[in-house]
Amino acid sequence: MIKITINGLEAGVEEGMTILEAARFLGFPIPTLCHHDGLSPYGACRLCIVEIGEGPRARLVSSCTYPAEEGLRVRTSSKRVVRARRMMIELLLGSCPQSKVIQDLASAYGVTRQRFRQEYENCILCGLCVRICKEQMMAGAVGFRGRGEERSVGAPFDVQSDVCRLCGACMYICPACRLRCTFNEPEKAVCNACANLSPPCISKEKFDDMMCYMEPCVACEIK
Amino acid sequence: MRAGDLPPEQFRTISLDHKMEKILTVKEFKSLRERIEHERRSDVPAIVIPSGTCGRASGALDLVRAAEHEILTRRLQGAVCLKATGCHGFCQMEPSVLVNPAGTFYPKVRPENMRAIIDALLAGRTAAELLSTDEKGNRIERQKDIPFFRGQKRLLLSRNEAVDPLDVEDYIGNGGYTSLISVISRGDPRAVIEAVKASGLKGRGGAGFPTGTKWEFLAARREENGKFIVCNGDEGDPGAYMDRSILEGNPHSIIEGMLIGAFATGAGQGVIYVRTEYPLAIKHLDNALRQARRMGLLGKDILGSGMDFEISLVKGAGAFVCGEETALMRSIEGRMGEPRQRPPFPVRSGINGRPTLINNVETWANIPVIFEMGPEKYAVVGADDAGTKIFSLVGKIRNTGLVEVPMGVTVRNIVDEIGGGPSGTAALKAVQTGGPSGGCIPARMFDLPIGYASLSRAGSIMGSGGMIVMDEKTCMIDVARYFMKFLKSESCGKCFSCRKGTQRMYELLDDISAGKAGPGHLDLLEELALVLKDVAMCGLGQTASNPVLSTLKHFREEYMEHIEKKRCPAGVCKALISFTINERCTGCGACLKACPEEAITGEKKSRHEINRERCSRCGACREACKFEAIDVR
Secondary structure (H helix, E strand, O other): EEEEEEEEEEEOOOOOOOOHHHHHOOOOOOOOOOOOOOOOOOOOOOOOOEEEEHHHOOOOEEEOOOEEOOEEEEEOOOOOHHHHHHHHEEEEEOOOOHHHHHHHHOOOOOOOOOOOOOOOOOOOOOOHHHHHHHHHHOOOOOEEOOOOOEEEEEEEHHOOOOOOOOOOHHHHHHOOOOOOOOOOOHHOOOOOOOHHHHHHOOOOOOHHHHHOOOOOHHHHHHH | OOHOOOHHHHHHHHHHHHHHHEEEEEOHHHHHHHHHHHHHOOOOOOEEOOOHHHHHHHHHHHHHHHHHHHHHHHHOOOOOEEEEOOOOOOHHHHEEEEEEOOEEEEEEOOOOHHHHHHHHHOOOOOOHHHHHEEEOOOOOOOOOOOOHHHOOOOOOOHHHHHHOOOOOHHHHHOOOHHHHHHHHHHHOHHHHHHHHHHHEEEOOOOOOOEEHHHHHHHHHHHOOOOOOEEEOOOOOOOOHHHHHHHHHHOOHHHHHHHHHHHHHOOOOOOEEHHHOOHHHHHHHHHHHHHHHHHHHHOOOOOHOOOOOEEEEEEEEOOOOOOOOOHHHHHHHHHOOOOOOOOOOOOOOHHHHHHHEEEEEEEHHHHHHHHHHHHHHHHHOOOOOOOOOOEEEEEEEEEEEEEEEEEEEOHHHHHHHOOOOEOOOOOOOEEEOOOOHHHHEEEHHHHHOOOOHHHHHOOOOOOOOEEEEEEEOOOOOHHHHHHHHHHHHHHOOOHHHHHHHHHHHHHHHHHHHHHOOOOOOOHHHHHHHHHHHHOOOOHHHHHHOHHHHHHHHHHHHHHHHHHHHOOOOOOOOOHHHOOOOEEEOOOOOEEEEEEOOOEEEEEOOOOOOOEOOOOOOOOOOHHHOOOOOOEEEE
């Protein structure tokens, strides 16, 4: 047991817990996009930031990757945290406005406008699909490539990987387009991947269960 | 390179390796050093040619060949000694020749001048017509009298002048590995750490963490699977090449520093991480490591001290972010170079989960110096912080190159005295330090002493030591935009804030320089920059806002000019400027010929005109005009 103070509440939490786990355990909500309880922490979406430390040494860290330390003082929704979080949401809205999850976040934090050049991207590179494929499905069929603005998720050389079992876990876990694929109404598709709908897809009975975001559409690969 | 050992260097290296024997004890090392000192003939004058990457690019190897030719054809072996060393720092004047022991410096030497230099050397005089001159035209004979060298304190760079980087015996003959011997002879790791702490050395990679304290942390860790120490040679800042010059010019000093570090901390495995873009540094390091292994300075039971230590060389694949320590460790492990959040700090869990200590090239190179000088003496070099720092002085300045100055000198010292003032007619405006993560120091703050804390207070950072001088013809928005472009493509892209933040800041800056910015742009830019500084995961992201924040802090009016008046005062942002020809035009037609767009018209000997529609604002006419008749607004 270690002692930690979150938003003024002193509590004992188990050693090895992250700040995020401790805060959620104690009932303080912290928004996340790239976090999943069953996967290793990644710290990419920067939404789960919290303020730790006091005075001039106070700083923001991502709570999903920061271990709860003895005597740590954490603020989960200080002014500084909220300001930063709102900016992150604004950036998310600027690049991925069609995502229900992001829209909900914006609404929860009262972000009503975004001032950047509007983009419509399908992927926020949270890496959940990469991690679930590697850590839970033991496959590693998709991964990151490229750097900076060139970074993207995909199969090696854009060809379906030998180790891919078409389990659909990557689609299931994606937070950016958790809306259902709209099957044969491509114009309503949120994630755009279904723009390349082709007959094998449509004739697929189980297609309803698919939620697709990848390009090329993984569902279309199902024979 | 000694003339007796000719021909070519590869051949020479093999022959050197051949006669190298394994040294098993400190006593054997001492007798080897005595032999080398006995064999060395210090009375023989030496022709030293700096042949680092910069020297080679300007033709230093041609000079080496010319000198070899002279020595061989005139049978001067034994009378003149020839040495191809690493960079001495005055890169602008390369290919240069230094004649020792007199210390005569010849700038920009051509191969055909080699004969005159050797003639003068044999006659015991200097080749006066080849010497460098000051502003008044007086010839300067000695290197130490040249303004560029006079203001420096060259603890590290002076070794580049003395040591043949391919020859371990030359390094030993110049006092190399003496510090290691003294440390091993004393046999007290604790005392080594105390000495490094007493020296006041701080990490030269930029953040300035006290080196001794870092070593202490590693030494305190008990780990049965071994500990790592790493030399970070992933020098990626545009316009900075301090580490390269040390790696190329004095690779054994890094090995010696790391050996002392290993002795103090109990690390068994060392890694030198160098970017692939430095092929010469890799070659010299590889050679040095091989020599050290053969001599028994690396391996099992080094010099009978019971210490085992091995160094491997890892080549980086050219990602700027791999200079960040957590990304660097991932890269060494063979994975994608992405940072992770600390803690756990590397000293707790580093390469393959083992405790790891990472120091910059310059930090390691300082270690042997500290033990040679004694920590107390080292501590009083420089004010505020201890020791010297190498800066790579580039930009709109007369003397460019590497300068090594004691901590605490002012920016003005470096820029005016060593750098020789602005290269053009325009006055100096600012100095950018610390690479893309650094910031700008405006001319009015040039009396700022150089130190970790003082630079940080001014909104910049020490960084690894890049120093880019800018004059009034440099637009600060353009500078910020340039660095942001660099950062957005060098951000690893893992954390959303850095990837999108740098991209968005670039867009905003691009809008401002294109004249498309509204009043909200500046607020948004500043807000985003401040948040990114707070939120980003690693050092790259946290400092990525610095180019924006520091230019905003010191040059806000310039931003306002761009946004409100749609004007670029420096005449750089193409969308906001126009070129006109004034009454000074003599009608010579030089601009007309230079214009790639055929936008200039006019009769001979009458004032020309620029067609604004056709003009692409490339500035070629301005370059071509000898009468300053082209106005930029």
